[in-house]
Amino acid sequence: TANRKERRRTQSINSAFAELRECIPNVPADTKLSKIKTLRLATSYIAYLMDLLAKDDQNGEAEAFKAEIKKTDVKEEKRKKELNEILKKHSEQQR
Template identity: 55%
Template sequence: MMLSPEQPEHDLPWGQPGPQTFLDTVDVQSGSMPGELVHGEGKARSAHVPVLSREEKRRRRRATAKYRSAHASRERIRVVAFNVAFAELRKLLPTLPPDKKLSKIEILRLAICYISYLNHVLDL
């Protein structure tokens, strides 16, 4: 193929597309080219899908019934383990009467006093 002075450059097979046609093909929201894969999903993201932040995704996931149910189950297990630990600590502390019901804060305060007493005994 010979170039002639009257042949416009855009008719050539290697001619560059104009800036408008190039910008029209780029997805401005995601910064990807046409047909380019985004996030490995196997499909290009459309400009109509809002991009969610990490916090928004977390909120949506936590709003599901399945997540709330699983969270409630984990919390019940945690509370049971916590209460068992307090019961075991309570058994190690001397009180009169021995079967007296104590609150959690009373158990902790009594444990602090008992540990201080044992340290004092060891120092003598």
């Protein structure tokens, strides 16, 4: 039915937002971000990563990404390290 399809669609969107929230570093796990805040932090983090890659190409050093929420979580630090490794491999492959 239409209700079931809409429910599945909503669950899928909510699941995608939950995954996106997990990719943003320095946000405490117990913090509930709105969808708009999640999108804004994600775009800010992407811009930070792009700057980091640009500075890396110039052998410069970049400051660490700082979300508006300051608390750091061990799980998020691990995810950040994994992301940096992926970006490093990607950068090496493009050379």
